[in-house]
Amino acid sequence: MTENPQHGNQPTPGPDADQIQSVIDRILAADTASSAHGTTASGRALALSEGGDGHTEVDGEQLELADRQALRRVSGLSTELEDMSEVEYRQLRLERVVLAGLWTEGTAQDAENSLRELAALAETAGSEVLDGIIQRRHLPDPATFLGKGKAEELRGIVAMTGADTVVVDSELAPSQRRALEDVVRVKVIDRTALILDIFAQHAQSREGRAQVELAQLEYLLPRLRGWGESMSRQAGGRAAGGEGIGSRGPGETKIELDRRRIRTRMAKLRREIAAMKPARETKRANRRRNRVPSVAIAGYTNAGKSSLLNRLTHAGVLVENALFATLDPTVRKSVTPDGIGYTLSDTVGFVRQLPTQLVEAFRSTLEEVGDSDVILHVVDVSHPDPEGQIAAVRTVLAEVDARRIPEIVVLNKADAADPLVVARLRQREPRSVVVSARTGEGIEELERAISDAIPRPNVALDLLVPFTDGDVVSRLHSPDADIISETYEAEGTRLRVLVREDLVEDLRRYALDGSAGSQERPGA
Structure with missing residues (x-):
């Protein structure tokens, strides 16, 4: 992955030539080193750890990982069914992406690390990273995020590499994404959409899938758009069947209908997630009750x-x-x-x-x-x-x-x-x-x-528990307390113990004068 030092037609001051050249030199040096180890720009991003997955015997059989990799993506594979064998049928062609980042603050190293992390995110989502650029600006351009000159430069990189997607290392406003797509002529997604896509691929539990879908719909709602006939009014009543004069109301536009359906789905997901919450709270309450x-x-x-x-x-x-x-x-x-x-x-x-x-x-x-x-x-x-x-x-x-x-x-x-x-x-x-x-x-x-x-019993108590309250003594013979001494007297069982703070009130009526509430550690 390389970075382009050109600034486009931006009036804001950029870094000097030495700063930009140092960024380029570092990235080229890293790419050369990775090539020497048998990897290319299409290999693992440097933001991911080297040396494979590094499984050990304590990780077990990793059956879930095998299941996840059964439908993996590969480079250069056609998705036309007639060109695929039975084994290849379960593999998908990688998207070819170009990365674009904005350097607004911090050092050149910070901007470089952020773009490399974006490359790792893109590869995790199932993409092949072809190239990347960083634009130095004090503030994002309100129209195209990168600025007109850098957007045109990005269009040339996309055409030269044959990329089908541009990934921007920030969250884009809906208008910025549309304007940038109009310039580069390929699909543009931002960092948020990329992370949401990874979450959608990896969520397994019912609650996890519901949480990811809710987040995706919240992201999608302000970004709906339509073209041509999709923006037309949807007739109300029986007008769709051509029945009756006066039954043809203006109805909803397609985009209004989509928004209403999304809001309805989001409300349902929130109810489902709220209904799942008590089960987890019950488990946590059990753990707290058992200390x-x-x-x-x-x-x-x-x-x-x-x-x-x-x-x-x-x-x-x-x-x-x-x-x-x-x-x-x-x-x-x-x-x-x-x-x-x-x-x-x-x-x-x-x-x-x-x-x-x-x-x-x-x-x-x-x-x-x-x-x-x-x-x-x-x-x-x-x-x-x-x-x-x-x-x-x-x-x-x-x-x-x-x-x-x-x-x-x-x-x-x-x-x-x-x-x-x-x-x-x-x-x-x-x-x-x-x-x-x-x-x-x-x-x-x-x-x-x-x-x-971890919390341990640390409140010292000197207790005299009547023989009729044997359950209290039994409770103290648990991880809730450390028994320092235990003797038997005519009135009951005499114990010197260390207990957790939340037990002090329950035991205060058995405490001998002056013993409740003092802090002490075992062996003190």
């Missing part, structure tokens, strides 16, 4: 969250070297090294400029993060911009009110990372653990960090 600590795995897409879940629990969930491979939350049980049970939840990955429609549609799923006791924030330290990924994830965590929850930063893929980058991140994030989900490096240290972070 089971919960740990949520969150992080940037393709950071290795599912691989980490498999390493910690042997869950065997799908692992794929693709963006947004996991959409449906997975909850598994695990145990700390000292025997405390907890639940571990794998959640959907985040990305820069995550569409607001998806945040809203997946809010019920993201509640798994907001209701957890500890967050494992997984970071891909082999990525060119791990700090940017951390900032993007924390922005979404703030939107779902999860910033108050204790966070452990898990610096994953350490086996493929630059040691200097790892050291830099460890200095920036003091509560961090360096691991490799692929090799197992650092997993024991992570388990100890989880054990230290």
